[in-house]
Amino acid sequence: MKRIGIVAKRGEPEAVKAVRDFVRRLKDRDFRFYVEKEAASILRIKGYPREDIPGKSDIIIVFGGDGTILSVARLVGSLGVPILGVNLGGLGFITEISKEEVGREIGKVFSGKCGFEERIMLLADVYRGRGRIIQHNALNDVVLNKSALSRMFELDIRVNGRFVSTFRADGLIVSTPTGSTAHSLSAGGPILYPTLESFLMTPICPHTLTSRPIVMPDTFILEATIKKGEDIYLTLDGQVGFPLKVNDRIKIRKADYKTRFIVLHDRDYFQILRTKLKWGE
Incomplete structure (x- = not known):
């Protein structure tokens, strides 16, 4: 070195x-x-x-x-x-x-x-119409959220192509184990041990209180489609933002690479x- x-x-x-x-x-x-x-x-x-x-x-x-x-x-x-x-x-x-x-x-x-410790990262692809318009990576989390003055929005969630649910919420956090102690924790999500190979989906202030966080294997691919709402943003690690529109599809999956930390x-x-x-x- x-x-x-x-x-x-x-x-x-x-x-x-x-x-x-x-x-x-x-x-x-x-x-x-x-x-x-x-x-x-x-x-x-x-x-x-x-x-x-x-x-x-x-x-x-x-x-x-x-x-x-x-x-x-x-x-x-x-x-x-x-x-x-x-x-x-x-x-x-x-x-x-x-x-x-x-x-x-x-x-x-x-x-x-x-020594070295590896942490999984996420990739988020945004599709508009027939094509992908952006791709970003994240170590902590990928968040769909609304601006300060907008109302709840509605999104359909699919995992590995299978329909999960339609959420009405202030937002949705998809977090790595590393990010489980960040935004997701404040939204009521659990703490995941940082070297686990899984990710966490946490609704933000959902309209239905039975919409709870869920931990999934990191081999799954999550797809969120914006059905209703305005002033919705995709944010990566709370640092990079991108505006979304109705009918945008966001695919979130584990990256093919990991972050390596020196221990x-x-x-x-x-x-x-x-x-x-x-x-x-």
Whole structure:
């Protein structure tokens, strides 16, 4: 791992400082750094567009939080470049180490003493008329939701071509196990262990209270068709949005690739839940 991509949370001075300290720590070693443009311009070093970094890197180190990691995971996509998340504070479910741990832990990465954990991703294809108009990937979730002032909308759900139900709701969340502690959790969905190969469908404020979340094998293909409604959007990881129309069909399935995270600790997911969600307090 000689080519190191570095991405910092945008607009966060603490992230830029962490990048500067990291580059200084390794400047005398035989590494090539690919620092994204915004942080690089502040540090007065050569920078690269964020979208170009995965193709140049053997590893990407993300200084920020879960949101920054989600954006990088989507960019990495099928390239399979491993990601190490450095948490700068706040709620972090997928960051691996804190900024204070970087100095003593980073050597494990370059000495081969680290492990890897793979997480499934989702692909969402939107069909309008006879053709596909967009395709996006997501690590956390694919969400169909309405704008702030619009009413409930109606959608038909099919799984593997079989009709499931017609939902009237404020929205629908299709989540990976990684994303089960995000938007889906706040909508009443269960927590899935992050390495499970399954996904979760969670209605948002459904008109019928018996419309409950359901966990499905990740080999299934879910299709949602917009039957009624207006101002409806498809959102990916809460970061990328696309407007939908009546009769649009959205097919959601597991991607053929996974996100690879670098693991430096013997991770105890239940400890993470106790710490982040305050279980037992």
